Amino acid sequence: MKITSYISVAYLAIFLPASILLYTIVPKKARPFVLLTASFVFFWFISEFLIVYLLISILSIYLLALCLDKLKKQRSAALAAAASKEEKKAIKSKNGSKQLAVVIVGVLINIGILAVLKYSPFLFTNINLFFRLTHSKLAVEVPNFLAPIGISFYSLQAVSYIHDVYKEKIQADKNIARVALFMSFFPILMEGPICRYSDTAEALYSGERLHYRNLTFGAQRLAFGAFKKIVIADRLNIIVTTIFKDYEAYDFDGGLILLGAILYTIELYMEFSGTIDVVIGSGEMFGVTIPENFRQPFFSKSITEFWQRWHITLGTWFRDYIFYPVTMSKPMKKLTKNARKKLGRDYGPMPASIIAFFCVWLCNGLWHGAGWEYIFFGMYHFVLISLGSLILPLSNTVLGKLKIDRNKWPYKVFCIVRTALLVCIGEMIFNSRGIKDSLRMLRIMFTQFSFKSLFDGSILSIGLDAYDIIILFVAIAIVFVVGIIKEKGKSPRQLIAAKPIFVRWPIYIGLVVFVVVFGAYGAGYLPIDPIYASF
Amino acid sequence: MDRLIEILEDIQPDADYETCTTLIDDHILGSLQIISLVAEIEDEFDITIPTVEIKPENFNSAQSLMAMIERLEDEG
Incomplete structure (x- = not known):
């Protein structure tokens, strides 16, 4: 059986009912294993032997989280035995470096597999392009790897698990079956949402009756x-x-291209x-x-709000694992403090947040695909969101002078329509056949x-x-x-x-x-x- | 607490920080305000706020913020 979509006879009429039936007839203790077996079978149906990459991810985060747990226990014991403040500081520093190294290994394994399978052909193609542009006779062979379906989703789940154990948001799970089920529950394998361990792991493993x-x-x-x-x-x-x-x-003409963007x-x-x-x-x-x-994304009044309502779990992942770690890093905090003194209340946090927005939207673009059009898609949103933040204080002043109430429906409708149009143009870039094609469509639309x-x-x-x-x-x-x-x-x-x-x-x-x-x-x-x- | 309210009013003047318990849920404080707030609180109270503390439970009210600050002060 080959399953190509959740909205298919194979899934809705065969796979899902069969899984429910099996889940019901086995004892409570066996139910998580029914779900796990069903998930691995499902993965086999969609990606066959590429399941090995999923197993590597599961095993890596399971072992590394246990390693973090051991380090945390060692630190507590050493701190309890330490006499002086200096000694405690040295223990924290040494243990902290070891923990960080474990996290880096976890990220390198999981993002590394994703990067090699998904992005190396794009990277090598561009290296060859660079060689051609510089009239060099050098050329590298472009690899062609098969990536399992859903790798972009479960890899982010893997990183969130290891990060959350490191930050003590959750405890390392000693049960590998529960970690495996969190990573591979069959409904989320192909298109997400990107779940956190604290969202689903317990419920998945509880084996509650239907x-x-x-x-x-x-x-x-x-x-x-x-x-x-x-x-x-x-x-x-x-x-x-x-x-x-x-x-x-x-x-x-441009009208029909705009219609195409809206319909897409x-x-x-x-x-x-x-x-x-x-x-x-x-x-x-x-x-x-x-x-x-x-969450009803087309009721959004700004691009920022749109991304809080569209593909929410991807947005919150980037917020928690890229935006805040970047803006809250020591150099960025220092930048914000200095900028607030020079630029004032409204513009003070801008430099750090614009740097973080850039990182988020570059990653967001690349996450969607290895191609310049996806990078362009990310940069389009980076520019819109940065501009939106930059002009917000000014637009507040202008609206105040014009006596336009932000909370009244005419202004709300204006904002909703404006946001929807900007989103449609972004999606047009996203669906184009390349960066040249998207620029050509934009030119026709506007000229x-x-x-x-x-x-x-x-x-x-x-x-x-x-x-x-x-x-x-x-x-x-x-x-x-x-x-x-x-x-x-x-x-x-x-x-x-x-x-x-x-x-x-x-x-x-x-x-x-x-x-x-x-x-x-x-x-x-x-x-x-x-x-x-x-x- | 008064110092914290002053910081909050400087960052986002349009809120009643004595009573409001939905600063994040109602989008009164957005990500830009949080960036400023963390920088100011760290400066004022001489603490470090780790990213793991940046969650709605801690930032939804002045009271919860103060509780977080006191906890981090105790942890040293």
Whole structure:
């Protein structure tokens, strides 16, 4: 069996039900091992022998965390026996260096495997390019490694585990099966979310029995995820592919390119958040709360807020393991103190934070892929977020003078639309075929902008008919309404569950029927591969 | 406590630090303010705030901040 997506018959109709069945029939003590076996089998289905890299990661963090634990115990014992302050200081310093060395080894192993498998072809290609540009006859052979699916996700989990043990946020786990399950729980393997040990490890290993409510709520989330992916994303894929691949052949104007950018962003959201719905729903069925990865991102009023609502677990990972460690390092703290004296309250923290933003967005771009277009994507957000921080004090002054209230709806709507457009342009860069292609699309968008092709019937000639467009409108409206309900702090699933049975069940059945009847599958449709699984 | 409130008011004037317990949850203090706050607190109280202490529980109110400062002072 080959599983290529969570939203597939192989996963939803075979793998997941079989895992649930096995989990139910075995005794409580055996349940974590059912999950672990299922996870390794799942990994085999998606990446076969490349499972060896996952096993190396698991073993490395397990052993290194135990090593850290031993060092911490040695330090406590030595400190208790030490008499003078100097002696204690020397113990702390020596032991601290050893612990740091262990963490560095852990990061080097896990990020090292990721870097070699994912980035060495890009690096070597650019070295050859450099040789050619300098008319050198030197050339290096570009390696071609196979990387397991999901390596970018579980490698970050591995680093967070070792870091959190080092910082004493969590204790080193003596049970390798629990560490392995935290790293490899099958719903999160392909597209995350990036979980922390403290989020999921205990619940995964507890072997709690299944509950009817968890199963039904999980199933609803699964159905809604499938709805987003099959009805919306797969349908949008036709028009998006045409615009991004053939925009020059069709001689599209800037209006249609902008439409392509908007539709691609919607497609990406529906595909990724739909898959995450299935992931979280799968976890919920086993009684495991997997962290949310999206919180209505298109209601964001700034790019910073957008990244607090989109791919949340990646953003918080970069915040905790890059942004704060950089800004809170000794040289950066010193920089902030000096800058506050010279630049004042508003601009004082800017130099350190801009340096940290640069590190975060370079890594964020590279995390998404080894290519210049991804670095460009990261730098685009770096510039937008840095500019946003820099002009915030000025824009506050201007808004105050113009008597515009930030909290009133017209200004909020303006901010939401502006943010959404900037995000769409960023995603267009992300989905382009390279940096030259993205610049060409940007140039057409800004120099040949026109609404003509949006209204002269061109849209109907590139893959979707009026029937598809109506279904898209209805389906996107449903997702939008669900988003508004959640934005108001309510749970759509709980609201539906509180309704009488003759209202509740037609809604559940209606959702499944909608997916089956209006799903974009079969002749004429080309389902998209899971976009984030390739990262 | 008064010294801490002064620092907070200098960094972000628009909040009632005596009563507010949602400084992080309600985005009153963003990451830029936290960077300034950590630098100022370290200077004023002669302590080092490790990154592991930068979490909402410690930064959501002036009281929780003060408790963290006192704890770090005791740890030396």
